[in-house]
Amino acid sequence: MEQMTLFGNSVMQPLAARLRPRTLEEFAGQRHLLGEGKVLRRLIENDQISSMIFWGPPGVGKTTLARIIANYTRSEFIDFSAVTSGIKEIRTVMQQAESNRFSGSKTIVFVDEIHRFNKAQQDAFLPFVEKGSIVLIGATTENPSFEINSALLSRCKVFVLQALKTEELTSLLERALKSPRGFGDQKIQISSEMLEMIANFSNGDARNALSTLEMVILNGDLDSAGTVTVTKETLEQCISKKSLLYDKNGEEHYNLISALHKSMRNSDPDAAVYWLARMLEAGEDPLYVARRVTRFASEDVGLADPRALEIAVAAYQACHFIGMPECSVHLTQAVVYLSLAPKSNSLYMAYEHARTDAVRQLAEPVPLVIRNAPTGLMKDLSYGKGYQYAHDTQDKLTNMQCLPDSLLGTQYYDPAGEGEEKEYRRRLEQIKEWKKNH
Numbered sequence: 001m002e003q004m005t006l007f008g009n010s011v012m013q014p015l016a017a018r019l020r021p022r023t024l025e026e027f028a029g030q031r032h033l034l035g036e037g038k039v040l041r042r043l044i045e046n047d048q049i050s051s052m053i054f055w056g057p058p059g060v061g062k063t064t065l066a067r068i069i070a071n072y073t074r075s076e077f078i079d080f081s082a083v084t085s086g087i088k089e090i091r092t093v094m095q096q097a098e099s100n101r102f103s104g105s106k107t108i109v110f111v112d113e114i115h116r117f118n119k120a121q122q123d124a125f126l127p128f129v130e131k132g133s134i135v136l137i138g139a140t141t142e143n144p145s146f147e148i149n150s151a152l153l154s155r156c157k158v159f160v161l162q163a164l165k166t167e168e169l170t171s172l173l174e175r176a177l178k179s180p181r182g183f184g185d186q187k188i189q190i191s192s193e194m195l196e197m198i199a200n201f202s203n204g205d206a207r208n209a210l211s212t213l214e215m216v217i218l219n220g221d222l223d224s225a226g227t228v229t230v231t232k233e234t235l236e237q238c239i240s241k242k243s244l245l246y247d248k249n250g251e252e253h254y255n256l257i258s259a260l261h262k263s264m265r266n267s268d269p270d271a272a273v274y275w276l277a278r279m280l281e282a283g284e285d286p287l288y289v290a291r292r293v294t295r296f297a298s299e300d301v302g303l304a305d306p307r308a309l310e311i312a313v314a315a316y317q318a319c320h321f322i323g324m325p326e327c328s329v330h331l332t333q334a335v336v337y338l339s340l341a342p343k344s345n346s347l348y349m350a351y352e353h354a355r356t357d358a359v360r361q362l363a364e365p366v367p368l369v370i371r372n373a374p375t376g377l378m379k380d381l382s383y384g385k386g387y388q389y390a391h392d393t394q395d396k397l398t399n400m401q402c403l404p405d406s407l408l409g410t411q412y413y414d415p416a417g418e419g420e421e422k423e424y425r426r427r428l429e430q431i432k433e434w435k436k437n438h
Contacts, residue, residue, distance in 0.1 A: 014211065014214065015176060015210045015213065015214040016206070016207045016210040016211055016214075018182065019172075019175070019179060019181055022068065023068065024041065024068060027061060027064065027065065027068065028168050028169070028171065028172045028206055029060060029061065029162065029165070029206070030060070030161055030162065032162070033159055033161070040159055044068075044069055044072050045072070047073045047074075049069055049073055049108075050135060050156075050157060051134075051136040051155055051157070052136075052138075052159055053114070053137075053138045053139075053140060053148065053156045053157070053158045053159070054066070054137065054138070054139045054159055055140055055141075055142075055143070055144055055158055055159070055160050056141070057161075057205065058205055058208075059164075059202075059205030059208050060161045060164060060206065061161065061206065062112075063110065063112060063139060065161075066108065066110040066137045067110075069137065070110075073106065074106075075105070075106040075108045076100055076105055076107045077107075078097070078107060078110065079112070080109055080110060080112070081111075081113065087120065087121060087124055090121060090125065093109060094124070094125075094128050097109065097133045097134045098128075098133050101132070107133070107134050107135070108135045108137060109134045109135070109136050109137070110137045110138075111125075111136065111138045111139070113140065113141075114138030114139060115140040115141075115147035119149055122148065122149045122152050123149065123152070125152060126151060126152055126155070129152070129155050129156075130155065136156065138156065144156075162204075163205070164205070164206055164209075165204070169198075169202055169204070169209045170192075170195050170196050170199045173195045173198060173209060173210070176213055177213075186226075187225070187227040187228065188227075188228050189227055189228065189229040190216070190217070190220075190230040194216075194230060194235050197235065197283075198212050198235070198239075200283050201283040203283070203285065203323070203324065212239060215238045216230050216234055216235050216238045219234050219237070219238055256275055256278055256282075256284075257289075257292055259271075259275040260275040260279065260292070261292065261300075263275055263339065264335060264339045265296075267340065268339060269335070269336045272336070272339045273335060276289065276331060276335050280324065280325075280331070286319040286324050287316065287320060290315050290316035290319045293315060293331065293334050293335060294309070294312040294315075296312070296338055297311070297312035297338060298347055299347070299348045300338075300343055300344075300345055301342070301343060302345065302346055302421070303346065303415065303420060303421045304344035304416060304418040304419035304420060304421040305341040305342055305419050305420060308338055312334050312338065314330075314334075315327075315330045315331055315333065318330035342419030343418060344418050344419070344421050346413060346414055346415050347413070350412040350413040351412075354412045361406065361407075364406065364407070366404075367402065367403075367404065368381075368382050368384070368386075369384065369385065369386045369400055369401065371383040372384060386400075387400070397434050397435070415428060
């Protein structure tokens with residue numbers, strides 16, 4: 001029952017609660033699961049729901065989706081928190097579910113933060129899931145493979161929910177301004193640029209985006225005509241970001257990532273860390289930065305320090321696992337390491353040279369000697385004839401031709417003399433000398 005004020009009106013709910021989607025059509029994001037013809041949508045529309053786990057970051061709609069499912073399938077919905085509940089509460093809920101089953105109705109038990117339950121608590125659900133007393137829907141921000149008991153996990157289908165994209169969040173914010181459940185009955189002046197900024201800063205979290213929008217509107221400038229105007233200064237104050245605000249699709253976005261890249265290339269860790277901080281504190285997606293850092297590891301360091309790529313990929317995984325603000329230190333570690341690493345662009349240059357030849361000579365045939373011959377006809381056509389298996393030789397080398405005739409003798413990879421690539425240059429020279437002598 002809603003709490004009432006002295007004036008008989010319900011207490012105003014937060015915008016995120018008022019705008020909670022009630023149908024699949026209102027639900028934002030997760031098109032890979034809920035788009036037309038997608039598997040989860042078909043299960044919901046055909047009322048074929050079985051126990052499942054929703055795995056995804058905060059604010060992507062795990063609880064909302066469970067409620068929508070309950071409405072579609074005409075089931076009783078029991079909301080259950082792993083934070084405040086124990087074995088006693090689980091048994092009480094299960095008794096209620098059993099009673100519902102005997103009366104012919106289905107029960108969906110939604111367990112938020114199911115990973116917080118210990119093994120005994122999770123096991124308490126097992127018999128009821130097995131005999132169909134309940135349809136269990138668990139929500140977790142943690143990897144179910146590590147946090148959910150294997151026995152329970154094997155009886156649940158795992159659906160991965162993704163962080164919402166900027167355009168999806170922007171569309172949600174626009175709907176909040178127009179909807180009667182949002183600010184549709186008020187006159188709000190806020191630019192599309194600021195809506196996109198809110199979407200960017202929300203980092204894929206719809207609840208965060210709506211809460212931020214509500215805050216900036218409540219703190220907007222109200223004129224005599226009743227119009228609320230949101231200024232950039234108001235937005236900056238509400239999200240504690242001042243001069244760092246920037247459009248992630250605009251020029252400053254590319255200026256900053258260029259500054260980070262070139263500072264690392266110039267072996268300047270101080271400048272690199274500064275530009276990293278500028279991007280992250282302005283709300284840049286840490287995964288975007290991690291992808292650019294990973295590219296740098298091969299483009300500008302390469303085999304001069306092969307471990308650079310490992311560290312960059314590890315930083316990306318850390319960003320994926322824990323997000324901001326915690327992952328800032330992992331990106332700092334990668335950025336400093338890459339700044340101090342010996343530099344080589346040999347791999348980049350090798351591919352660019354090869355790409356030019358590949359595009360120019362797309363129809364160049366593969367030499368017969370290195371073609372596969374899975375059929376008799378191919379063998380009759382000399383596919384694979386004369387192939388030399390390097391492992392059968394003493395030096396693990398052969399003089400077999402692997403490039404097309406027109407490119408014979410072309411060198412794409414020219415190792416630099418930096419770091420560990422000195423060894424690669426020496427090894428390549430040995431190979432070439434062997435082939436020259438054989």
